[in-house]
Amino acid sequence: MKKHTTKREKRLAPISIDTKTELIDHTRPQGDVRRQQLRSTKRTSPHQTRTTRSKKLDNKRTYQHKDKNSRTNNKGIKVWGGKAGKPKVTKQEPHHSSEKNNYDYDEEKDDNISKYILINFKTSWFNVQIPNQLIPNQPRIDKNPTRLMVLNRRNRTIQHQYIKDLKSYFVPGDTIVLNNTKMYPSILYGKKEKNGSDIQVYLLREINPNEKSWEVLVQPARKIRIGNRLFFLDENNDKLIAVVHDNTISKGRIIKFHCDLPYNCFKQKLTNLCKIQGKRQDVLSTTFKKPFIDYSNMQTSYAKTEGSTSPHFPGLHLSKYILKQLEFYGINISYVTLHLGHETYEQIMVEDIQKHKMKEEYFQITHQACRVINSSLKSQQKVCAIGTSTLRALESSVSPSNTLIPNNKWTNKFIYPYYNFKIANALLTHFHPPQSTLMPLLAAFLGYDFLKYAYEMAIQKKYKFYQFGDAMLII
Incomplete structure (x- = not known):
């Protein structure tokens, strides 16, 4: 008699080929x-x-x-x-790949791993508290020589010298690049034709010579509107009339002079009027709270091409005697031109420095300057830019092969950290104001941490800051 099997026994019975139950693939969930x-x-x-x-x-x-x-x-x-x-559960061991890792960890990079990480710099990071007694308000009138802080980027060392010791950091064959821009008188004092109130006009740049139109800053700005007629008196009480034509996005105005004289005669008359009024600016500017200051008498010893409305302050440290001394020592002197505007030392108004937009400035580089500078680059010698404006002009005219090419155009190049400099490998400048457009440039050229340490050392050693202060040389 056939034995009856229960469902439990069937379920627990071992599987064999003879059974008609469905085989289950144990290698598959x-x-x-x-x-x-x-x-x-x-x-x-x-x-x-x-x-x-x-x-x-x-x-x-x-x-x-x-x-x-x-x-x-x-x-x-x-x-x-x-x-x-x-049931007894066993833990699954981790899976180990048999493939080799292509990345080889370098322990030397671990010490300075931060330089491989791109940080979005903020404007507030360039804020430095400078004592008021270290900020001169007028050009140097004492006989004390200008101090020079020498910053070595390779060795991370700082030396304290004077500007007369500049040649000791260069060797024959090195090139020093100067900005030969020249200031023109740019301040006018006049009156509104409607009510006779005093006004001050700062000539920024000429827009259209045929229409005799200029971009200007005016003061008081809130009282000068489109359509207002302005007149200026010369030494013979002859009127020079201008009409406000438009506003600019930089809180300026576009004015057009009404003058029937030919352009050359008009330009000469305008220049003479600025010179005459510039001699009396101490008297004429007393009616304004923050008057524009005419620095046209502060020219560098090598100024040649007229077109700037702001002085080239780093070049004021180099006298004719120092330049002759450098040439006699075998150092090349080359010249470029970049006309400076009033926005050169302006403050950054946004927190993210990448969103700041520079105003355009005109520059010119000749073939002769390119030959001298490229020769020093080819022989791996120093190319020292005198001033950040010179540095920006050089970096605005670079070929795909990282050589300097002749050019004459407008540039609004804004340099901030992580920029790769192609031409200049040394820089002579002064201690710039915090949060200005030139502080990120110094951080890109010198390094943010080293720049911060240099400013702390300058405060400790009582260097003079800003445009009328001492100089720094970065090599």
């Missing part, structure tokens, strides 16, 4: 586990083959075999065979 894996291995592109999908599926299997007739799923529950009770 079943049920919800299988569906979840299929969802996660959908094709990412139509060109992905099923072979690639099956390889991914094999790498994601998380179950383990305990013996021939039992196994556990990913939750640790037995789904076939074995004894009843709480």
Whole structure:
């Protein structure tokens, strides 16, 4: 008689080939586990083959075999065979790849890993508290020589010298690049034709010679509007009339002079009027709270090309005697031109320095200057820019092969950290105001941490700051 078997006995009976029960593939998950894996291995592109999908599926299997007739799923529950009770779960060992890592860690880079991380610099990071007694308000009138702080970028060292010791940091074959721009008298004092109130006009740049139109700053600005007629008196009480034509985005005005004289005669008359009134600016400027100051008498010893409305302050440190001494020592002297505007030393008004926009300035570089400078670059010698304006002119005219090319155009190049300098490898300048457009340039050329330390040392050693102060040489 055939023995009756219960369902439990059938379920616990070992599998054999003779049984008619459905064989289960133990190398493949079943049920919800299988569906979840299929969802996660959908094709990412139509060109992905099923072979690639099956390889991914094999790498994601998380179950383990305990013996021939039992196994556990990913939750640790037995789904076939074995004894009843709480199953024993074994931890899966981590997967170790047999492929070698292509990245070789360099322990030397770990000491200075911050230089490989790009940081978005903020304007507030360039704020330095400078004592008021270290900020002169007028040009140097004493006989004390100008002090010179020498910053070595390679050795991270600081030396305290004087400007007369400049030649000791150069060798024959090096090149010093000067900005030969020249200031023109740019301050006019006049009256409004409507009510006769006093006004002051700062000539920034000429827009159209044919229309005799200029971009200017006016004071008081809130009382001078479009359509107002302004007149200026010369020494013979002859009127020179101008009309306010438009406003500018930089809080300035566009004025047009009404004069029937030819252009050359008009330009000469305008220049003479500025010179005459400039001699009386101490008297004429008393009616204004913050009058514009005419620095046209502060010219460098090598000024040649007229077009700036602001002095080239770093060049004022170099007298004719120092330049002759450098030439006699075998150092090349080269000249470029960049006309400075009043925005050169302006303060950055946004927190993210990358969003600041520089005003355009005109520069010119000749073929002769390119030959001298490229010769020093080819022989790997120093090319020292005198002033940040000279540096910006050089970096605005670079060829794809990192050589200087002749040019004459407008530039609004704004240099901030992580900029790669191509031409100049040395810089002579002064201690600039905090949060000005020139502080990020110094940080890019010198390094932010070294710049911060240099300013702290300058305060400790009582250097004079800003345009009328002492100088720094970065080599």
